[in-house]
C-alpha cells in the first residue's frame with residue numbers, strides 16, 4: 449500500500465437514483481449533510497451523524513416474502529442498509545443460527561431462551577463482519593482504495609479479511625497487548641498492522657488524526673454512520689428467525705454501545721414498515737466490571753458516562769470512553785431493561801457454562817453476556833417466562849488465553865487397553881464422566 453496521501457478517486461456524495469437513503473443527519477440537532485465520509489456534525493454541534501432513509505419507499509418495496517426470497521446473508525435486508533450498489537461485497541455474512549437454548553435455560557431457571565450465535569458469523573467469526581461488510585461496500589462506492597480501522601481485535605480481523613476479498617488496501621490499528629489469536633487472525637490477510645502501545649481509547653484518538661491526514665476510509669470513524677447500520681441486521685434476523693415476532697427481552701454486550709442501540713433501531717424499523725407487530729421489548733446490556741462506564745452510569749442514575757481506564761480480560765468490549773454510551777443508557781431505561789457488569793472470574797464461568805450446556809465456544813464478550821444473563825435472572829430482573837435472546841458476538845478460539853488454566857486436561861495414555869482402563873478409572877474418581885452407569 450502507498451504511504452502517500454490519497455484522496456478518493458470518484459467521490460460520490462449525493463443520493464443515488466432508486467436508493468432508499470438520501471442524506472446524513474445529526475442525531476442531536478437535525479442538521480443534514482451529503483452522503484460522504486463524515487461522522488460528526490461539524491457545522492453545528494459535533495453530534496453523531498446518521499443515515500436518513502425513506503421508510504415509505506422501503507415499505508412499498510419490501511415484504512416478508514421478498515426478504516425470505518433474498519440471499520442467505522445480511523443482504524436480504526439491503527433496502528434497510530446504506531449501500532446503493534446492486535453488487536455489494538457479499539462474503540456470506542449474517543443469517544447465523546438462532547438456537548433454542550433449552551439446557552442453558554433450565555440451568556438458569558428460564559423457560560424460553562434463545563442464543564443468537566455470531567460466534568459462527570462469516571468470514572471471521574464475530575458480529576463485526578456485519579458492520580464491515582456494509583462499511584467496505586460503502587467505502588468502495590465513495591471511491592476509497594485504502595480502508596482502515598481502530599480495533600479492539602475483532603474489527604481488525606473483519607476489516608483485513610473483507611478488504612482482502614474486495615481487493616482494497618488495508619491498514620489496521622490495534623492495541624499492542626491483544627490476544628495472539630486476534631493478531632494472527634489479522635496478519636494472515638496481509639494488511640499493514642499498527643500495534644499501538646496504548647489502550648483502545650488511545651488507538652481511537654490516534655486514528656481520528658490519521659483519518660484527517662491520510663484520506664483513508666476508517667470503517668468506525670469517518671465511515672461510522674454507514675458501518676454502524678450493519679448491526680441492525682442482528683435485530684432483523686432475530687425477528688425473522690422467531691417467525692416474524694419480536695422477543696420480550698434481549699441481552700447484548702456493550703463496548704461503544706453501538707450494537708445495542710442498532711438492535712433497537714432494527715426492531716423499530718421492522719415495526720415502522722409493517723413487517724412485525726409492535727411490542728415492548730426490554731433491552732439489557734452487559735459489561736465487564738473492569739470496563740463498565742455505562743453500567744456504572746446506569747446504576748448511579750446518571751445520564752452521562754464518565755470515561756474509565758479498561759482493565760479486563762474482555763478486551764473486545766474494553767472501550768473506556770463509549771461513543772454511544774448515553775444512547776444505550778437511554779434505551780435500557782426506557783425499555784425497563786438493565787445494564788449490569790461481571791468480574792473476569794464470572795466471565796470465564798460464563799464461557800464455560802455456554803460451552804457445557806449448548807456446545808458453543810464463545811470469547812470473553814460472550815462470556816460477559818452469559819454471566820450478566822445469569823446475574824439478571826438471579827436478581828429477578830428477567831422473568832422466567834419472557835422470550836429472551838442473548839447475543840453471542842464472538843468466537844472462543846480467538847481468546848484461548850482467557851480460559852487457559854480453567855479447563856480440564858486430556859488423559860494421556862499408552863495405545864493399550866489396560867492403560868485406557870486405568871485412565872478411565874481415574875477419570876471416574878475425578879467425576880469427569882457422568883455416564884458411569886454404562887457397562888464397559
Ligand SMILES: *Cc1c(COP(=O)(O)O)cnc(C)c1O
Pocket residue numbers: 574575576600602603701702703704705706707708764765811813814841842
Ligand atoms: C465490538 C464488539 C462488541 C460490541 O461493539 P459495540 O457496537 O462497540 O458496542 C461486542 N462483542 C464483540 C465480540 C465485539 O468484537
Ligand SMILES: [Zn+2]
Pocket residue numbers: 474475476477478479489492493494495
Ligand atoms: Zn448537530
